[in-house]
Amino acid sequence: MNADPGLPPGPTPVPAGQPDPLPPGRWQPLSHRLLGKGLGALHGARSLRQQLLVWVLLPQLVLWLAGAFFTYNLAARYANAAIDASLLQATRALARQVKPVGNGLLIDFPRAAQDILEADPNDRVLYTVSSPPGQFILGNRNLPMPPTAGDAGAAPGDPRFYDGQIQLNPHLEQGEKPIFEQVRVAALYLSYGDDIGPSQTMLVQVARSSTNREELARRILLDTVLPLSVLIIAMTMIVWAGIGAGLAPLSKLRSQVVGRAANDLTPIQIDVAPHEVRALAQAINALLAAVQRNVGAQKRFISDAAHQLRTPLAGLKSQTELALKDATEPALQARLQRVHESATRSAHLVNQLLTLARAEPESATRQSQERVDMAKLARELTAELVPRALHAGQDLGFAVADEAEPLHVRGTSLLLREALINVIDNALRYAGRGAEVTVLVAAEGDDWVRIEVNDNGPGLPLEQQHQVFERFFRATHEGTGCGLGLAIVKEIVERHAGRVSVQSVHPTGLSVQLRLPRSH
Amino acid sequence: MNLLLAEDDALLSDALSAQLREAGFQVEHAPNGAVAEYLLLKQPYDLAVLDLGLPMVDGLTVLRRVRAAKPGLPVLVLTALDSLDDRVAGLNAGADDYLTKPFDFPELEARLRALLRRSKPVSSASEMGPLSFDRDTRRATLRSEPLELSPREWMLLDLLLTQREKVVTKEQINQVWATDRAGGASEGGAGGNNAIEVYIHRLRRKLEGSGLVIRTVRGLGYLLEAEAVVA
Numbered sequence: 036m037n038a039d040p041g042l043p044p045g046p047t048p049v050p051a052g053q054p055d056p057l058p059p060g061r062w063q064p065l066s067h068r069l070l071g072k073g074l075g076a077l078h079g080a081r082s083l084r085q086q087l088l089v090w091v092l093l094p095q096l097v098l099w100l101a102g103a104f105f106t107y108n109l110a111a112r113y114a115n116a117a118i119d120a121s122l123l124q125a126t127r128a129l130a131r132q133v134k135p136v137g138n139g140l141l142i143d144f145p146r147a148a149q150d151i152l153e154a155d156p157n158d159r160v161l162y163t164v165s166s167p168p169g170q171f172i173l174g175n176r177n178l179p180m181p182p183t184a185g186d187a188g189a190a191p192g193d194p195r196f197y198d199g200q201i202q203l204n205p206h207l208e209q210g211e212k213p214i215f216e217q218v219r220v221a222a223l224y225l226s227y228g229d230d231i232g233p234s235q236t237m238l239v240q241v242a243r244s245s246t247n248r249e250e251l252a253r254r255i256l257l258d259t260v261l262p263l264s265v266l267i268i269a270m271t272m273i274v275w276a277g278i279g280a281g282l283a284p285l286s287k288l289r290s291q292v293v294g295r296a297a298n299d300l301t302p303i304q305i306d307v308a309p310h311e312v313r314a315l316a317q318a319i320n321a322l323l324a325a326v327q328r329n330v331g332a333q334k335r336f337i338s339d340a341a342h343q344l345r346t347p348l349a350g351l352k353s354q355t356e357l358a359l360k361d362a363t364e365p366a367l368q369a370r371l372q373r374v375h376e377s378a379t380r381s382a383h384l385v386n387q388l389l390t391l392a393r394a395e396p397e398s399a400t401r402q403s404q405e406r407v408d409m410a411k412l413a414r415e416l417t418a419e420l421v422p423r424a425l426h427a428g429q430d431l432g433f434a435v436a437d438e439a440e441p442l443h444v445r446g447t448s449l450l451l452r453e454a455l456i457n458v459i460d461n462a463l464r465y466a467g468r469g470a471e472v473t474v475l476v477a478a479e480g481d482d483w484v485r486i487e488v489n490d491n492g493p494g495l496p497l498e499q500q501h502q503v504f505e506r507f508f509r510a511t512h513e514g515t516g517c518g519l520g521l522a523i524v525k526e527i528v529e530r531h532a533g534r535v536s537v538q539s540v541h542p543t544g545l546s547v548q549l550r551l552p553r554s555h
Numbered sequence: 556m557n558l559l560l561a562e563d564d565a566l567l568s569d570a571l572s573a574q575l576r577e578a579g580f581q582v583e584h585a586p587n588g589a590v591a592e593y594l595l596l597k598q599p600y601d602l603a604v605l606d607l608g609l610p611m612v613d614g615l616t617v618l619r620r621v622r623a624a625k626p627g628l629p630v631l632v633l634t635a636l637d638s639l640d641d642r643v644a645g646l647n648a649g650a651d652d653y654l655t656k657p658f659d660f661p662e663l664e665a666r667l668r669a670l671l672r673r674s675k676p677v678s679s680a681s682e683m684g685p686l687s688f689d690r691d692t693r694r695a696t697l698r699s700e701p702l703e704l705s706p707r708e709w710m711l712l713d714l715l716l717t718q719r720e721k722v723v724t725k726e727q728i729n730q731v732w733a734t735d736r737a738g739g740a741s742e743g744g745a746g747g748n749n750a751i752e753v754y755i756h757r758l759r760r761k762l763e764g765s766g767l768v769i770r771t772v773r774g775l776g777y778l779l780e781a782e783a784v785v786a
Contacts, residue, residue: 345635346608349657350566356660357570360577382657414775418722421772425780432773473773 087278092271099267103260110255114248119196122221125241129162133237135227140166142173161242168238177201178240181222195222217245284308288316300327334392341389348385351378380517387519390453394526406554407448409484410435410476416455417474428468436477442484445554446531454527457520458488458547464516466492483550491544500537557581561591562606574660588612595621600628602667607634615648622649629670681716684766684781688716697765707732711754715769715779724776725751
């Protein structure tokens, strides 16, 4: 994938840890390149999986935060309410102990009760009784006054609750810092006095440290948030796995497209897939089908064109043959001879083009596979070509390494036949008059069948040898060859998972070798 | 030799007619399928050359109809289509041979003659250059001189003659000899490749100077051909 020049630099679309199944080869399949770009765009900044995860988990997080906030507030409110209730109770109880006697107040506050109230140092309860409000009578002098202290509007008998601060060490020594504590205070204004005389107001305050209240709220918060967090983590894991499972058909789709041969246009098979992925696969299949139709139409056109050329070429050839017979003037005959050669070469080219079209995988896949006895096939073909070789004054022979050994190959006999004919034809064409051409069939190990066509003709310079299998390569421009013969051979042999090679023969000559996988 | 040529391409049919006439055929030309069908059904032809891509009625249809009426008529199909399917369709419709355009005229002529040979009752006599070979009387003459042949030599020459200008494999020779054990046994020689070489050598000596040569085809067998006049 990194070798793909069609990809812009950026995040690679291959998920980490997955080996790229396609080695950077000579030909980059078009489909592969298309998919690479497509997935790249799909990935955008981050992977689909990450995006999905973020969009699924973000609302969860918001929910979690809001839940925690509301739970805390609710807990604090109920905790306050409970504490307020107990403070009020204590205030009322204290108020009951204060009895007006004439113009004074009788406070019947047993020491034992006082001890109980002030017993717990962590949960200190402080109280103050003042009358009129502000005029300290009993208890702790440092309790903060209600926010609306002295407010005439304060209705007697109505409790007030407020938060305040109390200095724990009111008598500061040298260099000592004041220590404050948060307290919750309940305040109760009460009226007392004779029915006749002017009514007097008494303020009873009971305060309690806020530490307890905060502790309670914190515990409630913890008890709520902890299970919620565990839930979120579990959820994340489930969602992650779910997304993975959901995206599995996508990677399956990818594996089906990546590593395809450029000419493999068969539809993608996805049996079990979500609707969206199946739609994508169907879209790709529709594209593949369109490409296939297009390619098919082009091939049909080439084939049709070649067919259409055949009849006029046959006419041209026949007419020149006739004219050659009638022409008496040597100059005219020479001209006609050249026309005839040209017609023959064109005819040969058309035939080779059609053979090549047939050898191409598109049509080769439609041709049936069978077990072909290569020794028998080569023997028959050589025998067929012997008369032609004799006419050209060439000695065409056949040899097989071991008569008894079966040399079978799996493939299309018609195509293998074309391949062999073309190799032998090539040798006869270029080896020259008087040359010796030998077809040799042999087993090469257990896995290969080797067919060699050796000649003792002029051979081919080393620097041209690697070109002989290219289309339209011609080492010499004599004769009626069209430069497609060995290209056809290569195409067909490679279709059968075989290899072609060429090498010089000592002292002169050329050896073309085909290796085909042996079938047992 | 009456021959019907059904071909719609004017250039080709014109040249082909001339070439076939030169080769000694009485040629009639049908420019389309309908005419071809009519002529083939009405007239006694010895041979038909049929293009498949004919106008009006296509060649395969003509072939099928004519084949139904005249099962013995040798028909050579000439066509621009050469895929396996096309070939099979042509042969299924009753073609005796199949030639793809463009072709070399000598090949067409050779195939037509082969068709004629096959269509006629097997001739007991063959001729090739100065050699005549009569299977009924079991007599062979070379330049009108009697040619003495042993039974094995006779069978070998018979095989080479019937497959003239084609490779005769050693397997074929052994097979023919094996079917006639009596003849082979009387000569006392064992079969096998050595024996074949011995008999080929003898035949070559007997044919020396006649213009007929038996070529050895390396690894395959032998081939009887008329020596090229111009080397």
